[in-house]
Amino acid sequence: MQVKIRRSDSIVVLTGAGISRESGLDTFRDADGVWARVRLEDVATPEGYARDPERVHAFYNARRAALETVTPNAAHQALAALEARWPGNFLLVTQNIDDLHDRAGSRKLVPMHGELLKARCTACGDLLPWTGDLSTGMACPHCLRQGTLRPHVVWFGEMPLEMERIYAALADCDLFLSIGTSGNVYPAAGFVAEASGHGAHSVELNLERSQGAHLFAEGRYGPATQVVPAFVRDLLAAAGLD
Ligand code: APR
Numbered sequence: 001m002q003v004k005i006r007r008s009d010s011i012v013v014l015t016g017a018g019i020s021r022e023s024g025l026d027t028f029r030d031a032d033g034v035w036a037r038v039r040l041e042d043v044a045t046p047e048g049y050a051r052d053p054e055r056v057h058a059f060y061n062a063r064r065a066a067l068e069t070v071t072p073n074a075a076h077q078a079l080a081a082l083e084a085r086w087p088g089n090f091l092l093v094t095q096n097i098d099d100l101h102d103r104a105g106s107r108k109l110v111p112m113h114g115e116l117l118k119a120r121c122t123a124c125g126d127l128l129p130w131t132g133d134l135s136t137g138m139a140c141p142h143c144l145r146q147g148t149l150r151p152h153v154v155w156f157g158e159m160p161l162e163m164e165r166i167y168a169a170l171a172d173c174d175l176f177l178s179i180g181t182s183g184n185v186y187p188a189a190g191f192v193a194e195a196s197g198h199g200a201h202s203v204e205l206n207l208e209r210s211q212g213a214h215l216f217a218e219g220r221y222g223p224a225t226q227v228v229p230a231f232v233r234d235l236l237a238a239a240g241l242d
Helices: 046-051 053-069 074-085 100-104 163-172 188-197 224-238
Strands: 011-015 090-094 109-111 114-121 127-129 149-153 175-179 201-206 218-221
Touching: 011 074, 011 163, 011 188, 046 053, 053 114, 053 149, 074 090, 074 100, 074 224, 090 163, 100 109, 163 188, 175 188, 175 224, 188 201, 201 224, 218 224
Parallel strands: 011 090, 011 175, 090 109, 175 201, 201 218
Antiparallel strands: 114 127, 114 149
């Protein structure tokens, strides 16, 4: 299908766990996903952390360590190339806490659910780059309080990051792309309605049609490493940027 786009158009892209699947990271709600093995109430809520912080640390420590074994794939790279070549406004919003978009070279990037490679002090609010394990025995290097460092990730019941910037971009965009997300988690699941309501064209790129596929004007289905580079090629060609 021919993509209708002008060079001055604003693009907002939302990504989810599906874009990192072919890099070797698990999704959440697929049959072999994270939530089939671990209860999200135990590891991804403030209440779970209050009950058993070491269990929560162990869960994110393992996921942080796994980042060393994976690399960005062709879909991450295609989005970084699109950002680099796109003359109009561009914003990549990701629900992923891995660092694969960053490593692929994306810079206009909002990790709305936080980042595995950062720790935050619940006492003084300090935000620190973090590559190793976290534990309750550690002290914050800034305020020196012990047991206050937590993963800088957004848990269920907490407010995602940079929402004002995201909604401003959605209200202003001409093209909204949703890539590799089941659309089960709000507020991200509501972004397509927000963008469409402001007149944007919307496209779902996913392994298969999500439950909310009918909310999109268009869909491209298949593995992210195939459909995303192909769609970016079509987009750049349609704008005369190939
Ligand atoms: N290419 C493209 N899409 C894929 C691929 C692939 N290779 N493999 C799986 N998918 C799709 C699945 O079909 C599914 O629609 O990716 C989607 C992943 O959905 P979820 O597991 O629900 O992940 P996501 O939508 O990112 O979850 C949102 O929920 O628990 C949380 O905080 C966590 O950020 C996460 C949020």
